[in-house]
Amino acid sequence: MDRFLAGVERRAFRMAEIATSSREDALDIVQDAMLKLATTYAHKGEDEWGPLFHRILQSKIKDWYRRTSVRNRWRVWLHGRRDEEETQADPIQACKDEAAIEPPRQVSVDDATAALEREIQRLPMRQRQVLMLRLWEGLDVAATAKAMGCSQGSVKSHYSRAVHSLRDKLGDHW
Amino acid sequence: MTTDLSKQATEDKFTGKVRRALDDSAADLDELTLARLRAARANAVAAAEKKTSGHSYWLPAAGFATVLVAVSAVLLTTLNNGEVMPGIDGDDLEMLSSIDSLDLLDNMDFYEWLEADAESAG
Numbered sequence: 001m002d003r004f005l006a007g008v009e010r011r012a013f014r015m016a017e018i019a020t021s022s023r024e025d026a027l028d029i030v031q032d033a034m035l036k037l038a039t040t041y042a043h044k045g046e047d048e049w050g051p052l053f054h055r056i057l058q059s060k061i062k063d064w065y066r067r068t069s070v071r072n073r074w075r076v077w078l079h080g081r082r083d084e085e086e087t088q089a090d091p092i093q094a095c096k097d098e099a100a101i102e103p104p105r106q107v108s109v110d111d112a113t114a115a116l117e118r119e120i121q122r123l124p125m126r127q128r129q130v131l132m133l134r135l136w137e138g139l140d141v142a143a144t145a146k147a148m149g150c151s152q153g154s155v156k157s158h159y160s161r162a163v164h165s166l167r168d169k170l171g172d173h174w
Numbered sequence: 175m176t177t178d179l180s181k182q183a184t185e186d187k188f189t190g191k192v193r194r195a196l197d198d199s200a201a202d203l204d205e206l207t208l209a210r211l212r213a214a215r216a217n218a219v220a221a222a223e224k225k226t227s228g229h230s231y232w233l234p235a236a237g238f239a240t241v242l243v244a245v246s247a248v249l250l251t252t253l254n255n256g257e258v259m260p261g262i263d264g265d266d267l268e269m270l271s272s273i274d275s276l277d278l279l280d281n282m283d284f285y286e287w288l289e290a291d292a293e294s295a296g
Contacts, residue, residue, distance in 0.1 A: 135189055137194050
């Protein structure tokens, strides 16, 4: 298990970081996914760990989006109330912008990679997931469909759209 | 035909570049992040070992109780309906007595796919 996790942890972290734009949230997501796999599926065959881990990871990322969406709705609501009541500084306002790329990360990557990450972040979630799992993790269509909980046809169409969208956007850089 | 091959080659070249860029970004993680990933991994492995050893004391009793309840429920249902009870094989018993059976049931379609995939791969 330790060897398997060591082999996937860097890519898993980068997938989560690109999805959330947050190093801390990405570390939390990967930690949760590792814990879930190790405590629930360690008794399964090693060949099953890969698809299972990515299914868990994608599920955790999806949960993060749901929580962020709810939090943002509350933030907008609270912000609106504050404007109405003309109150003083709201601590919610100090909340970190989840969509922003953290400055240290932004300056440490080169321009081409930064452009790539930016465009991947702009892809719809399903296209981003399929791109990561098919193109980067190397899962086949069937395994990707299972990891994402969708049909193989959806995987093919999402993948095609993702690649073409990236090529259109990155044409000048690549 | 030639156009299709050319388009495919162009796409392969592009996806290869994307993969390399992502690989580079994963290889270039800072020490603090790597240390935290190592800690998360160690924590996960330790939790799995702890869970395994912790279960060993009461898992057989819990498993037996689960099987007993399940078999009783099936027997009562079939006797009331006058149906013939199907045989319960070893796999069913193992699943019923497993502490992760609920999780397994949630992901049953996934395991069916894994099995089918393994069979098709030979």
